[in-house]
Amino acid sequence: MTEPEPHTQLLPTINTDSAIIMGDPARVDRSRQFLEDVEDWAFNREYKSILGTYQGKRILIMSTGIGAPSTGIAVEELNNVGVKKVIRVGSAGAMQAGIDLGKLIIGEGVVRDDGLTSKYVPAIYPAVPAFRLLALAHYYAPEAYYGIIRSHDGFYMDDNAKNEAFWSAKGVLGADMESGAMMVIGRQRGLETLSILNNVVLYEGDLAAGVSDLTNGDDLMAQGETASIKLALNILSDQSL
Ligand SMILES: O=P(O)(O)O[C@H]1O[C@H](CO)[C@@H](O)[C@H]1O
Numbered sequence: 001m002t003e004p005e006p007h008t009q010l011l012p013t014i015n016t017d018s019a020i021i022m023g024d025p026a027r028v029d030r031s032r033q034f035l036e037d038v039e040d041w042a043f044n045r046e047y048k049s050i051l052g053t054y055q056g057k058r059i060l061i062m063s064t065g066i067g068a069p070s071t072g073i074a075v076e077e078l079n080n081v082g083v084k085k086v087i088r089v090g091s092a093g094a095m096q097a098g099i100d101l102g103k104l105i106i107g108e109g110v111v112r113d114d115g116l117t118s119k120y121v122p123a124i125y126p127a128v129p130a131f132r133l134l135a136l137a138h139y140y141a142p143e144a145y146y147g148i149i150r151s152h153d154g155f156y157m158d159d160n161a162k163n164e165a166f167w168s169a170k171g172v173l174g175a176d177m178e179s180g181a182m183m184v185i186g187r188q189r190g191l192e193t194l195s196i197l198n199n200v201v202l203y204e205g206d207l208a209a210g211v212s213d214l215t216n217g218d219d220l221m222a223q224g225e226t227a228s229i230k231l232a233l234n235i236l237s238d239q240s241l
């Protein structure tokens, strides 16, 4: 008998090639309302998973916890059970002035400022999304902000302001902690990936306060979260895939 994956508890009997991942297990619960025929799958460590259908397409939604290592495990275990397309629906801090709260930032590529992915492939290897998924994002959400994002490892770093000023000046749009790992490891395993981020911190705003506002359901951020989940569902259920 096939054993469940050790961390996510997934099995090939999830019977879908498409998954949405997100850091926060509570966001998985908030995603239920958009699916039909919802089935709880597992909740082990930080990995909470549900299955359901959206416009006839069966889709897995699963949390990964925070950061590259736990996301790397999630991507590996998704691959082990037959998932081929993964979209991250995360939160981010804006790195350019003028990107309002709740606006969507979609990565055309990621600055790999994490510790894990260079253990897979050298740092000169690009972290990029799948063109097919990115093209569908443009179709369903032409108004989103598209560009380079930065995935980092340290939320409470003494040199945050300096690093953000540096990468902002290079044109980076927003920061998260998982997109780079998902894209690099996903690409190594032959998966198609995309990252859709809901802005929860204005550029040069208070990082911790922004994340708390998301937890407390601030209106603009809640709307951004809903928009990001629906966009991922529309892409993964598109007939062209
Ligand atoms: O809201 P999630 O998906 O967890 O994403 C962002 O929020 C967390 C930090 O507060 C990090 O995981 C970051 O990438």
Ligand SMILES: O=c1cc[nH]c(=O)[nH]1
Binding pocket: 091, 092, 093, 094, 175, 176, 177, 200, 201, 207, 210, 211
């Ligand atoms: O600024 C932010 C906000 C959320 N998550 C991050 O990684 N950075």
